[in-house]
Amino acid sequence: MTTTSQGDTTTPAMLIQHISDPHIGAARHGHRNPETGENTADESVIRCFEHAIRTGQERGVAAQIISGDIWDRGTPTPEMIARVIDPLRESIRNGIQVIAEDGNHGRHGVRPGHRGPAELLRAIGVTVYDQVGMHTVETHSGPLHVLGVPWPQRAVLAHQAGVDDVDPAQLDEILADYLTELIEDQMEAADMGAGEHLVVSSHITINEGTLHRGSETVVNPKGVFEEIQLPIEALTATGAHYVALGHLHEHQDVGPRASYSGSLDRLTFGEAEDPKGTLLVGLTDADPTREFIPTPARRLLNLHLDADTEPDLSDLEPGTLVKAHLAPGERVVPEPIRKTITAAGARLVKTKPAPMKRTVTATKIQNGLTLTDATRQWAKAEKLDSTTTQKVLDRINNYL
Ligand SMILES: [Mn+2]
Known part of the structure; x- marks a missing residue:
């Protein structure tokens, strides 16, 4: 109180x-x-x-x-x-x-x-x-x-x-x-x-x-x-x-x-x-x-696997409801963690995947640009370093 x-x-x-x-x-x-x-x-x-x-x-x-x-x-x-x-x-x-x-x-x-x-x-x-x-x-x-x-x-x-x-x-x-x-x-x-x-x-x-x-x-x-x-x-x-x-x-x-x-x-x-x-x-x-x-409110835990893939769950109390926030690329809660949750008498009730990694950016590309120049613009917008940019250009040139 x-x-x-x-x-x-x-x-x-x-x-x-x-x-x-x-x-x-x-x-x-x-x-x-x-x-x-x-x-x-x-x-x-x-x-x-x-x-x-x-x-x-x-x-x-x-x-x-x-x-x-x-x-x-x-x-x-x-x-x-x-x-x-x-x-x-x-x-x-x-x-x-x-x-x-x-x-x-x-x-x-x-x-x-x-x-x-x-x-x-x-x-x-x-x-x-x-x-x-x-x-x-x-x-x-x-x-x-x-x-x-x-x-x-x-x-x-x-x-x-x-x-x-x-x-x-x-x-x-x-x-x-x-x-x-x-x-x-x-x-x-x-x-x-x-x-x-x-x-x-x-x-x-x-x-x-x-x-x-x-x-x-x-x-x-x-x-x-x-x-x-x-x-x-x-x-x-x-x-x-x-x-x-x-x-x-x-x-x-x-x-x-x-x-x-x-x-x-x-x-x-x-x-x-x-x-x-x-x-x-x-x-x-x-x-x-x-x-x-x-009040004796139920225990809820946000398990942030996106911040820590090997969390310490030794304090997990029985009856706790767990929401797992997955690490990028993960689609399910890893088996050992699921087992630990169940063994503690807790329960995984919700799984939230990490936001999809953005792979394409809509860059404003002017008409009449060469493919190389357009690629350079895109790479700049994506903040790619020069080595990576060059690799991308090399790959494109291989196809041209
Ligand atoms: Mn209300």
């Missing part, structure tokens, strides 16, 4: 848990577990989710806020729905308030106007937001106000705002202004007592150049083109004690009062090195405290 940043020394008035992007049902790089018959990727994301929810219960949090992408798609199987409902029902039985939204993945495959899977959680007492709105829940530590700002899908916002016939280049700016006004309207209408806490929860991309997307763009290459972005100020200007962000899968703080807690598991090899977990957030009158609680 590490504290990512320390707020004021004031004793937290309320402890909440920020969870995001569980992606239940994400089967990437999974295989059938012979002991259980289940997909190992399914098992891993569920293990992370159950661990996160149980940790919040054990630490006696007042609320668990899930900032979107609970499921990997909008049409989860009944079993995947049950795997989410079971632990959350336990939280509610323990007197924990649960607040959640669908996120972009929860909307995929769901018809406009139809309910996404998160809506099913309402039946067990979860507070679900599907539009910009304030929700006040009574926790065991007092009232908590949660301003929900769901994933800002461009088409949905444009429809809501009644925007048509505008310059497409200005559409996003118009919609960002519209969304910011919706947030401001909610704050003006808010009824908050002195000393009460406000949290904003949103599945959103904050448009700051320093942010890292993590695996979100890989698991969802389309979604980022369907959304609009907001500056963080649009959310922090509410005066919220904490802004719980979801959507970007890399855990990162956005200033003293906002964080992406990050996905619960490692979904792609791009995040093999990233810590995964949830945040315990202590709400105070000043900046919140944030404690990162790691």
Whole structure:
């Protein structure tokens, strides 16, 4: 457990848990577990989710806020729905308030106007937001106000705002202004007592150049083109004690009062090195405290045979999933390395060949050049040394 940043020394008035992007049902790089018959990727994301929810219960949090992408798609199987409902029902039985939204993945495959899977959680007492709105829940530590700002899908916002016939280049700016006004309207209408806490929860991309997307763009290459972005100020200007962000899968703080807690598991090899977990957030009158609680995320290893053909694999832990980056010219992972991986109880799940060596360059060749001159130009563009150039010319001359 590490504290990512320390707020004021004031004793937290309320402890909440920020969870995001569980992606239940994400089967990437999974295989059938012979002991259980289940997909190992399914098992891993569920293990992370159950661990996160149980940790919040054990630490006696007042609320668990899930900032979107609970499921990997909008049409989860009944079993995947049950795997989410079971632990959350336990939280509610323990007197924990649960607040959640669908996120972009929860909307995929769901018809406009139809309910996404998160809506099913309402039946067990979860507070679900599907539009910009304030929700006040009574926790065991007092009232908590949660301003929900769901994933800002461009088409949905444009429809809501009644925007048509505008310059497409200005559409996003118009919609960002519209969304910011919706947030401001909610704050003006808010009824908050002195000393009460406000949290904003949103599945959103904050448009700051320093942010890292993590695996979100890989698991969802389309979604980022369907959304609009907001500056963080649009959310922090509410005066919220904490802004719980979801959507970007890399855990990162956005200033003293906002964080992406990050996905619960490692979904792609791009995040093999990233810590995964949830945040315990202590709400105070000043900046919140944030404690990162790691989840039992699966181990992924990028094996760079392109940099080292005889890597030291003595530390390889059982269960590790391996992606081999092949050396140039190799087409398969060499047998001894494959054997070492298997003997360690690890598993080779992906092989990436080195990029093809470029052999021909399109050099701009003028009309009327002799073959010798054209060859010299090409050799220069390819930065061939004089000896090699001469060899090429000799070979050509032999054919002439
Ligand atoms: Mn996500």
